[in-house]
């Protein structure tokens with residue numbers, strides 16, 4: 114049997130140009146990067162460096178102008194819209210800064226929403242495992258408005274995990290949280306990677322948040338600007354200072 118070492122996410126020479134003519138903006142410029150399975154990666158860079166564009170292209174929310182994006186062994190750039198939608202539903206989880214919970218639904222209903230929307234049912238016990246991991250077992254009947262910001266974000270993380278996606282993409286997941294609550298959410302994401310082998314990719318502005326990752330990938334002006342393994346907050350801050358204003 115041959116060992117396959119397919120990356121969870123692979124971008125090859127990915128460029129994204131918004132608009133055309135003199136007003137065109139190159140948000141990503143030939144970015145090639147490979148993110149291993151079961152790792153936690155932070156994406157950092159100055160404002161406007163292309164972080165959100167990177168995340169959206171990697172997650173199949175947006176299509177690159179050039180280059181290829183792979184999730185596992187699937188080339189997203191070759192997929193039609195319907196197949197891409199299906200892939201996002203079943204293989205990818207999303208966590209945003211604004212938790213995007215449905216206010217009228219309970220915690221349990223919010224978490225189960227992706228299953229109701231047609232993704233394949235997870236293995237028995239997985240929902241329970243997710244709920245326990247995020248520490249919400251005693252809050253399942255509550256509505257989002259009855260929860261703290263950190264708890265709401267944990268619901269959003271549980272919702273992202275419930276379909277057992279291969280990759281969870283998080284865009285500033287701690288941006289709206291205080292430091293202590295943010296830490297708990299980051300510890301949760303790290304624990305998810307350790308205990309489930311899932312892959313997490315997180316955009317952040319915060320060197321402290323990035324230090325929870327296994328690796329930080331830096332962007333500047335839409336280009337790859339290096340990486341740090343086992344980052345400390347101080348090392349990340351120093352690198353960011355070297356990249357200019359942030």
Ligand SMILES: Nc1ncnc2c1ncn2[C@@H]1O[C@H](COP(=O)(O)OP(=O)(O)OP(=O)(O)O)[C@@H](O)[C@H]1O
Nearest residue numbers: 131138139140158159160161162163164165166167
């Ligand atoms: N829909 C769009 N149309 C035109 N230009 C865009 C669009 N989206 C992003 N851009 C431009 O692409 C560049 C990269 O934007 P992006 O949002 O990816 O950066 P970012 O690193 O996430 O920034 P921030 O940290 O400020 O959120 C910026 O110059 C931005 O103005």
